[in-house]
Amino acid sequence: MIDEQGVEVAPEHFARAVARAADGRHRLAALFGVPDRDALRLVAVVAGAEQLSFVSSRLDPAVSSYPTVTALVPSADWYERQLHDLYGITADGHPDLDPLVLPRAAGTPAPRPGPGGTSAPLTRSTAPLPALVHGEGMFTIPYGPVRSGVFEAVEYVVETPGEDIPRVQTRVHYKHRGVDAAFCGRSVDDGVLVAERVEGVASVAHAIAYCSAVERIAGIEVPAPSELVRVLHAELERIANHLDSTIRHTEGAGQAVAFARLTLDKERVMRLRATLCGSRFGRGVVVPGGVSAPPPIGDGELLAQLDRLERDIRADLRLLMATPSMLDRLRGTGVLPLAVVRTHGALGPLGRGSGLTEDVRASRPYGAYRRLGFVPASRDDGDALARQLVRNDEIVSSFHLARQAIDELDRLASTGRATWSVAVEGASGEAVAWAEAPQGEVLYLVQLDVDGVVQVKSRSASFHNLALFTAAFPKDITTDFVFIEASFGLSIAGVAG
């Protein structure tokens, strides 16, 4: 890790060291628990404008607590709850260690996913969430985990006196699959199959983050044409995801024709992806060391298809953004002020809809993004409409990037026969790498030895961003819920782990 720095401190100084690193200009990007034999290493990833730094601390087997980071850095909240659920480590002084991803029954040991972790089924607690807001006429609406439509399993406990929503509690554990455990002991090549399924709607971004970490460990350069193929698939994935969020808005507002048009657009994007690689989700394309194969159709045909898609999508979005009954539902809905997203370090369109400009494709460019021209989209209003406008802009820039990638590929192809991947064999070590998923920055910490994957810790943007969900309701009422949720555009699979 060339341009990155790390410090290791004693557990009692950990919180202070993290707070020092994550000052106003740096944000806490992740807090991982990394089992090291019987001990546990805490690794805080702190992101600056252009680079990452690390603060770590080793908790000996006999140690089961450390002073909480959350009191000094509020965005550590969910990470410390996750550490408590998965590793049985208590952050002393944490305001609320309710189960987040895994409600263990009292006395049940933590699974400690990682080398030597358990695979035995755990006893779970089924205790309901306590109501946090009290007062006359207050009641709770438990919304989920089986929801009114085709949704991923999650429970929102809406505490309300009727219309206003003073607080939303989120229970994400329902679909916890133990993805960290599913990585352990696989071969380096098979690890990417798990990464593709950590957050299935962002398979390509997760695969790129995982493979970049592997490639850093092995110290190899991915062939230039392969980096371009990765960009092509990653940008198509972004277009599909941003359309999906828009579709949920049109569904919520009862815009039947817009819904039909945009679902048709999204289906065509998915079919183009299937034509390019056999999978509607771009699975199997990104492999450690490169990509599995080039696109099977000629660039002329591919460009023609992209042109048609872009024309249709832009026309539909233009019309949608001129439809008052749609805009009325988004304008002023779910406002997140700049101060809130900055303190939390909100990622992706959620942060960029409130005035942040960070997009790791530009701030910490990886692969072909280092060469392709790209300016992140950003809006200042912080409401659901601003997030939609950011997504609209990103769809346009994604088409542009995809087209650039195809042109470059064509140029490289004319200079000789391309190699698509280089071997990654017997590498061992640890590295952190990233990618900008449609939801925002994805981080992977990968540890390899000569036999393959020792452990992988991933942090999706969905996990980091969903913690802000309750902050988006100060002025909103229950009928805004669907738009606020859609404007976050997250996947619960990536949150629950």
Next chain:
Amino acid sequence: MPWVTRGIREGIVTSRYPRRPDGYGPNFRAAVTVRRDDETANGADGHLEELVVGCPTNAITVEGQHVRVDRGRCILCGRCVAARPDAFSFDPDVETATHRRELLVVPVRPDEDATLAVLREDLARRVRALKRSIYVRHVDCGSDGSEEWEIAALTNPIYDIQRLGVFFTASPRHADLLLVTGAGAASMRDPLERTYEAMPEPKVVVAVGTDAAGGGLFAGTYATAESVTGEIEVDVFVPGSPPSPFSIMHGILLAVGLLPARRDVPGGRP
């Protein structure tokens, strides 16, 4: 008003499936199949054991002279197809759904045929009352999120599943058919059971995706039950990681007996 012209400008884009077969073309990876026309596929050169080891979800079995792929475990990664194109290939046929967990193991054993007939009869009797008005409820038991996209896609203008009398409903009290996705996350066991109990008779269950059928890559972690089959009785399985909307539609139509005859065994008759 502009939406009216926008909405009609492309005419009808809807698929004719199931009346006419439809699919994604020859590059699509709907399932892995064992190439029966090839002698080596039946173990003649003795190196197929290596493939059993190379499969990340242990979907390949070699029994004597017969190589079989369990589509209920296969996540379509293509390791086997790349290593041994003589023995395995991707099958673009999207009609991958089937009545029994055992029938996901292809080629289908000849002795499964008789039991299948009984099963089909039984299911047909149960769903007769549903006729052409099917209400569907979905429950996620630990999917990766992609199955939900593919189920939701059934309402887009290309699949337009409402044209077949199939509708999504929010309430299990109105539901005839339950779509279950995911590897059987332990916390979803109770919500799944309660949803199923709330549905009126007759009711059918369709397991959507390889994770729901056999756990996929998440089988055997501390948090999953290997598949949803241990938690609920499943009538139809749709393999795939994730299955395409056509495959899911095939599964739904198969479950409620709205499919033209003889399209209910993956890859045709053995």
